[in-house]
Amino acid sequence: MAPSGTVADPPPSSATDSFNSGASEENDIRPFFVLHKASSGSLQGKSTGTVRSKRTIESPTPKIAKKSEVESAEEEDGQFLSNRRLKIFETVWSKIEKTIENVLRDSNSKIFNGIYDWIRESFESIRSYGALSLSEAVRSYPVLTQASSKQLFTALVLTRNLEMVDDLLTFEELNLHLKSQGCHVAKLSSMDFSAKNGVGGCLRGLLRQFVMPTLDVADVTTLASWYRENENHKNPVVIIVDDTERCCGSVLSDLILILSEWAVKVPIFLIMGVSTAHDAPRKILSVNALQRLCASRFTLSSPAERMDAVLEAVFLKPCSGFTVSHKVALFMRSYFLCQDGTLTSFVRTLKIACLQHFSSEPLSIMLEHFCQDRSNQLTGEGNGLLTESTMKHAFDLPSVTRNKITRSTCELLPQFLLDLQRMPNPWSIVVLCIYEAGKFDKLRLLDIFCETLDPEARYLKYFSPSAIVNCQSQVSGRSVIRQVLRKLRDLSPSQWRSLLKRWENLSAEFSEINDKVMELHPLKRSVEAAGQRQGLPNSPKKHASRSHTKLEKELSAMADKVAAVIEFMLREYMKPVESVPFHEILCFKNVDKLQSALLGDPRGRIQSDLLEAHNILHCICCSQRGTTLLPSMHDTSILYTLAQEHADVINLHDWYQSFKTILVSRSSKTKQNSKTCSKSKKRKDRCEEPEAPAEALIQARFCRAVMELQIAGLIRLPSKRRPDFVQRVAFGS
Template sequence: MQHKPYNTNKPTKLKVIQHKPTNNNNPTQLKADYFKACEHPVSGDFRQSTCDLTWEEIDQEIQILRSDLNSKIFDDLLAFTSSCHEKFSLDHDQDHKDSFVTEIPTAALVTGVNTPDHGVMFSTLVELLHERVSPLVAILRSKDCNKVKNVLTKTLGQLLQNPDMFTDEEEDSIANTKNLPCTLSTLSAWYNTKYKLPHSPTKKRKSVTISEHQRYPPIVIVFEDLESWVPQILQDFITICSNYIHHLPIVFVFGIATSVAAVHRLLPNTVSSLLCMEKFQAPPSTEYLTLVINQIIMTSKFPFKLGSKVFQLLLDIFLYHDFSVLNFIKGLQFCILDHFFSFPCSRILCHHEDLHQTIKDLKHHDIESVRMAPSFMRYVENSQPKQQIDLLENDDYTKNIIEKFMSQINKYHELFFPVLRCLHCLVSKLPKHPLGKQLREVYSMTLGSFICETEQYKDAIELLKMMSKDELTDLMKASIQELGQDLHDDLQDIPQDLERFLQRFDTLHEIPEEEEENDSKEESTLHLEKTDLHNLRKKLMEAGKKSKKLSPYEKLRLEIVDYYDNVFRKYMSCPKSFPLHEVFYYDSAADVKRQLNSSPRSAVQTALATPHHYLQCKCCDMEPGIISSTMPDLCIVYKLHLECTQLINLFDWLQAFVTVVTTGEEEEEGKKKAVDKVLQARFIRAVSELQFLGFIKPTKRKTDHVARLTWGGC
């Protein structure tokens, strides 16, 4: 097999793996180290603190939204789990026969297909169950339960090893629980011993007292991903639990991503008849996303905003990939971090009340970075020559202009978002929805261009001019309500003007309709005179062009629509038209797509062909096509396999690998054999990793060969 010339410098054993990079290339650097590596460390520190503060405020608001959204479904679940075994008793005599439950109470929680969000939801649910219902809660995942024995081990492990359940003398027996058989008989005996007889009043309990929980706390078992379970294992476990329902107050919580029909697909009638199910529907992820967008992004409360391309990209990833609001929030967090890290002008991004002090503290290099902003450069180019000199050389004058522009955009946000909601209220129910059904669709259009000049907006205005009286009045009342009470001073007159328009509807019947003036001469000429087809067509077109006399309602409707149109044109300018809009709006869609929606194969091939791209170590920084002994073994094996045909001879491959990682110097015979064994082990491991990544596979055509599966290098 032919090779390219290899580097024969003597390497140290596992040099790349043991190589300790310098501080500048340390892959484990903290976020603060990256910000300090900026052009000016002081500015980097300030941008990092502003970045952390911005995300902290947004994340806190998101946590409140999530809690409010899931509060009702969690309250219903907690009430169900705490009430389904109210009459349970460990005394199995005739007086307590009515306490026997023949079916396992089961809550079927339909969570939706946004599986990345389920982990957060179930962890919150388990925490609430621990706090309000029972200390005996276990959560099971299909990946950990491939056998019934594993299911029982996970269940008892979580129930018996809970430190909140043990008294002082019971803590000494925790170590002995590992020797107990993992069966429900063990759990039943433990539960009977713990809860049947009251504890001595002289001994204090570390666990939750009986007064805080019911006499017999239920045993809640949560199945996070029911559809992923092996049906036979799930059936066996449910059957086992049903045999102990008279001895243990067991409650199931099924996490279902699709529908309740999934339970009947997994369980036959003989098993499903052992369950008493009640359905609980979690709020859809689209509702959660709408809350996040409306109250986090489309608000003047937070100065950071997403640009049109990035906003649409994050929406597309949500709608067409995973339906995960958690991933959307992670994308938003990345946008904030990248904005403050890569854009020096982000130093002046702050709340309006802190703006004056922030601008005052700007240094010369900070002002120079603002002057390099594209929108600011366009403003300078369009200014007078004298003002251009001041903008480029006078720092104090430039500070005043920067503060003026920043205040202008802050005021724009306060005026823009209430008017945006008013526009959406008017157009959301129009036929064919020219501006979309959702508020986020209208917002996305306003980010890209001046919406009042688009064809969709003009179509919406034309449809509003054809509305009936009842429809128009309902939309006007809804728009007044949407504007709210806490409006900017510049918007205070809009609700009052709309109220006056509504009052004029009540007096329409008092206005007499104007009679149409009929030109009798023209009609007689049109009908009586003999004319040819061409002249007749011309006269008919002229008659059609004549303005029709409008009724009082039509005049008022036209006046109202024109009023709305003037308001929208005044307050809904495109944010790109403002100087320094880049400070507020992050629109690097290419960077976001590369990080959040990248191609796995391209990333793997880049890492194998050019390890320096990710490791950032000097020993791997070399021209493409060169194979160095300092590279990781996997990269060396990958580059060598690119030179081969469909079938690769393992012996030749090994010899080429040894040639790369060893030197031409003669070594002692015994030492050489020891090195050969190490090299063979390294080669076998690298080949196995390459097979795991899907680049090669074993073949039966030749026993000492492997087949190549991919073609074309990086």
Template sequence: MEEEKMSMRMEAFEFVWSKIESTIKDVLREINTSVFSEIQSWVHQSFDMIRSLGTPDFPQATRSFPIITDANSKKLFTGLVLTKNMEFVDDLLTFEELGKHLKAQGCHVANLSSLDFTAKNGIGGCLRSLLRQFLMSTLDAADISILASWYGEQNYNNPVVVIVDDIERCCGSVLSDFILMLSEWVVKIPVILIMGVATTLDAPRNILPSNALQRLCPFDFTLGIPAERMDAVVEAVLVKPCSGFSIGHKVAVFMRNYFVSQDGTLTSFIRALKIACTQHFYMEPLSFILRDLVLEEDNWEFEIEQYGLSPEVTLKHAFNLPSYQRVKMTKVTSESLAHALSELKRLQNQWRAVVLCLYETGKGEKVRLLDLFCEANDLESYNRREFDACTKLEKDSVSSPSSRQGPGLIKGGVICEAVRLVRDLSTRQLGKLLKIWENLTVGIMEINGKVKELQSLLKAEDGKSSKKDLIVTPKRHASRIQLNIEDSKSLGDKAAKLLECMVRL
């Protein structure tokens, strides 16, 4: 019986983790889409320029030596992709996706790693890897003329792209020989080289000799910084309802610190998240419920007996979990547990909306979502705070003036910083932010209604200002500006008060 329960939990883990993993891949693919599109466009432009030099006829293309051309015809179009990652494991995922993207656009693509550029294997190691990927077969001979014959015989009219994920880990002399060789054959094999650099776009100058550098025709591309990618992953996996799995404050802080200590490597963060997920399903007896809860969504009904569990023991355990402490239940039954789960989902949706409102508020000032997630997840801190009249949104919460100091917020914290930023927004900026809040809080009437109320006040103030501006005289211009600033501050205070109220819901 115990083995059966563990098997159910492991099945649930596989289901949940597969959803998390696929979500992360989708997020990273979406982040890189714009850069990948730029690279794709550049690849095809480079290919057209190579072809403008002339296309060899079949006998020329299949000869086992390069075509003799001038120096300009030996230029190798090279894309330098700055990844800003200190650990190459993140780059591997990025360049793997880039390769797939270019293949989908008709390019022939080979992905090489620093392991292909070692002094031990020499240039033969790179060539064998290229031949294996392009010809789909293993050859003992390391001869680039084989690749030229393959391209010419098949009459491929598409670019050949070679991706090297991290040149700073390559043996410089081998990479140099590789570049010189490709440049000699570029007319027969229209190769476009893409090289990843982790630290600086000047990296090739630190690695390659001048004769290799002279053959390159470089173009620079930059991927999003690791912190931006992390924010996108945190939003999709931890804040939004991706899989039903969530983490508490202590685990979140540990993972954030681990991310920082590992120089911001997303791969390390994902690995830590998987460990936390595994631990949860291994230790928590009721974790297998999560699979059905995600699958059934709002139509889910909890039937303890179908899992072969004791109703008394299961219910007692469930209602001792921290997640259910906010949900007040008078009776401990299957029906009350199902109701508690429904209420928990409602509270989670409300919490997500507030976190995203805070994030949108501080995004322009580099407020990181991972820091915000950790602070918003600190239940002990919330319980220690003394709630004032703003523990719920009163009818006059927007129309009443607010104090400059937000009681109950952590001084110096990310949430406090977001509240401060709202107060300093111009009327125009505030209008844009309120529109974002309105969209984020759809379905949460208690918040959405107050956001719309504040939007109405903002429109009314704009209307008054417009009418007064029509009749203003030059002498009153300075005082008019001062009044506009005061109006803006007043609206900013009301927006800050609303944000404080959201946090305390």
């Protein structure tokens, strides 16, 4: 774990803090910042000091300023290393990001080509009605050929995710793809379809993208005249609406009706992104508009499928070397399934994990070599990465001490690292093999990945004979590997053939596994032969004939054999990352940090911060207050602490009175104190003026604090019915 390492050498720990504050600032400091915008300067140090925030707060104490030479030198060293780590993080992350981008592009390209083909076909069919002369094409009355000429070709692109975030990029890429094929493309979003601007708003948006940015009035005739100029009419016009559900239905209907009046003169293709069911347009469009749509459906790959592809590319294929532990993987999985369900958030989680890994693990710089091509640079330590302190840190890693590797084997470190570098290969082959087997049951790689990362290898127990008996009796279970094993028994000969073929391909680079797979071939042949004898190779369990029983026997023998191979693979090669020495270099394990960075719990944070503001402000005046409220505290903080004494409604008058007592009585007391002790240094703040603040000032401060609480969503302002009471909205912290 990281804490033990950070105790060992202080400079990286300061870097840790700076990284953390940087990360947390992005995530959850903002609501807090709203509250304290006008407060004292110590916060500014926090909000601006991105790199060394902790230190700037502590720096007034002279202890740190007088550092020994050695320490400062070490600090410089640490600074150098942390900068370097940041740089390496950037290279590693850019590599991961690029990989993900490529995966997504590949997964979409088939659909994109399908859409383009559809556009071309339909465009040709429109042109087959006959070419229009210019005067025909721009005149105001419709072309009277047939009723279907009013149809508007529409593609419903099902994104199959409630959240739109992932698909913004997809539609952007579709836009580029179609543009590169020569189509005229305009992209409208739900913002263009607001009820306020009406149909004029979206037409204006269209013309802005097609014709020119400044137009007096938005009018379809303009579009028609533009389309007839400069060879524009050689290509179709495509309009992409990426989030149909969010559009104002009446405006979209109007646009469709208008465009359909011009359908032949300007061949328009509508591409509508639909995030829920395919009948969503039916819910928002009017009947007349629906009737004008000639809809085809295109289905994007589901988020889970994309997720699997991304996982495979990032963790199982050689990519960056960075990986995550079992617990982190479980957390990421549950976050994906329960919370957000978008790939975007998954990638963000991954990025946070990666960043935190680099910030907390000094040895993470080694990842640079994993990231680059696999040439052995590790042995030649020319760049002075392995300084004394990092070496010490490396041998203090829990995985190293657990395996009883001592300093004496120091020269073995490069060897271990090489192993580490090589290690994922058989592991990922095994995971992919199981994934292939699981595909028949539509298992998700995400689940398999999470299960196989388990450092205690609990999945092995499914191979004990009792478990095999068990697994047939139970209908459903959580364990993915057990499901795979169960499914193996139901495979048909043809499925066996394809499975073995894919296993062969996967294990081609790794001879040990490949040999085992090859051993299965004779069995496969006998199964096939049995299947052919039966004449129905695809339905092994249909006929209760004698040949069938023979086939069944063969099949079950096959299944047993394959299960044995899987077991062999799991036992021999599936060393989960976490059981390997020095894995901390590659593997991010701190799930709590990730969770707090990701979920944040901003409301709870606001409440706890309000109650203990001095922990953040670090002012001297309120540090030793104990449980009493001091007038030097921030007004909002005082008010919120006072509000804790009330039930769900707070009488404004009482509240104000107690607020006033705290400000007035205390300040008068300090006035006396200041006269005797003359500790004027303490009172820099205006709140602490010697004389009691005027009534008007107290009222003003009260009002402001109440407003701040309301903005933070902690109280609700008085209603008409009960003008003297505010209501508490949030309870507990």
